[in-house]
Amino acid sequence: MSDAQDLLLDMIAALPDPVFVLTESGRYVALLGGHDRQYYHDGSHLVDFTLNDVLPAEKADWFLQEIRTTIHQNRLRIVEYSLAGRDVSGLPTDTGPRGDLWFEGRVQPLANPINGERAVVWVASNITERHDLQGQLQTLSETDELTGVYNRRKLLAELEQNFAKFQRYHTPLALLIFDIDYFKLINDQHGHLFGDQVLRDLAQQCQSQLREPDTLGRFGGEEFALVLPNTELKQALQLAERLRLDCEQMRFASTTNNAAITISIGLSVATKTDRDITDLLRHTDDALYRAKHAGRNCVKYRTPDTGSPPSMDL
Numbered sequence: 454m455s456d457a458q459d460l461l462l463d464m465i466a467a468l469p470d471p472v473f474v475l476t477e478s479g480r481y482v483a484l485l486g487g488h489d490r491q492y493y494h495d496g497s498h499l500v501d502f503t504l505n506d507v508l509p510a511e512k513a514d515w516f517l518q519e520i521r522t523t524i525h526q527n528r529l530r531i532v533e534y535s536l537a538g539r540d541v542s543g544l545p546t547d548t549g550p551r552g553d554l555w556f557e558g559r560v561q562p563l564a565n566p567i568n569g570e571r572a573v574v575w576v577a578s579n580i581t582e583r584h585d586l587q588g589q590l591q592t593l594s595e596t597d598e599l600t601g602v603y604n605r606r607k608l609l610a611e612l613e614q615n616f617a618k619f620q621r622y623h624t625p626l627a628l629l630i631f632d633i634d635y636f637k638l639i640n641d642q643h644g645h646l647f648g649d650q651v652l653r654d655l656a657q658q659c660q661s662q663l664r665e666p667d668t669l670g671r672f673g674g675e676e677f678a679l680v681l682p683n684t685e686l687k688q689a690l691q692l693a694e695r696l697r698l699d700c701e702q703m704r705f706a707s708t709t710n711n712a713a714i715t716i717s718i719g720l721s722v723a724t725k726t727d728r729d730i731t732d733l734l735r736h737t738d739d740a741l742y743r744a745k746h747a748g749r750n751c752v753k754y755r756t757p758d759t760g761s762p763p764s765m766d767l
């Protein structure tokens with residue numbers, strides 16, 4: 454064998470990531486490289502099988518679609534996907550990485566057909582660590598460190614998204630902002646650390662009461678907000694009143710301290726006159742301000758555009 458051929462074989466054997474050659478109909482034509490079993494399973498048995506032979510139907514369809522799109526667009530495409538060893542039938546179970554894995558696929562059309570079929574080269578890089586880290590960073594960037602609920606940034610993003618839906622599809626949207634009454638006194642009487650515990654317990658208690666689409670976030674200090682998609686004023690008022698009563702009945706205790714709190718709540722549903730979330734936030738803040746000035750421990754809401762308050766059945 455010539456030196457050039459030796460070098461080529463050496464290079465192929467040392468390719469860090471597995472390189473698949475796949476035809477338009479989903480047949481594995483070749484598999485090169487990817488021999489490090491810390492990152493990749495041994496997929497050498499796949500050659501001559503099709504995606505549909507070895508993958509669940511939904512995954513096989515996804516890969517086929519990506520292959521066809523790449524061939525159709527005739528350019529390099531980069532895709533991200535999850536695939537566990539258990540998804541691929543016939544993979545050895547005693548070697549290779551465990552659990553759910555994430556891959557970046559670099560998919561490039563081949564210039565010439567193989568056995569009359571168009572084909573692609575698919576380089577699969579295991580990016581599980583990077584993907585998990587990105588997930589952790591995203592969670593951190595969206596979470597309020599003290600209470601574990603969403604932070605202001607994430608809450609505003611949720612509000613923005615739901616407000617866009619309200620504007621497009623007229624799905625009702627309610628916003629509720631609540632603020633602990635006289636919280637300064639809790640800190641002054643029991644200390645800042647106990648105040649922190651009150652904030653944490655309150656947030657967790659509220660979180661446990663919510664429906665799946667509702668979003669609770671800490672707006673700042675002792676102020677929280679709740680985004681309630683698909684919620685009319687009447688339902689939002691019932692929830693607000695229940696929340697207010699729950700807080701009134703909660704007891705916050707540590708080994709040395711014991712306290713009760715109340716909250717004031719401002720509530721507003723999005724209306725056609727709101728140009729953006731700033732308008733909705735302003736109306737909700739106004740309602741909270743009125744609740745504070747009405748003596749606290751109560752719910753105030755923005756009067757609907759119709760002018761008539763909802764019939765309440767709390």
Ligand SMILES: Nc1nc2c(ncn2[C@@H]2O[C@H](COP(=O)(O)OP(=O)(O)OP(=O)(O)O)[C@@H](O)[C@H]2O)c(=O)[nH]1
Nearest residue numbers: 632633634635636637638640645646648649674675
């Ligand atoms: N323990 C603790 N206290 C906080 C935190 N953030 C804000 N606070 C306190 O919350 C208190 C808010 O005080 P004020 O704005 O005067 O409001 P308030 O005493 O709750 O009175 P009203 O809202 O008018 O009923 C201040 O004492 C802040 O120091 C926090 O993260 N932890």
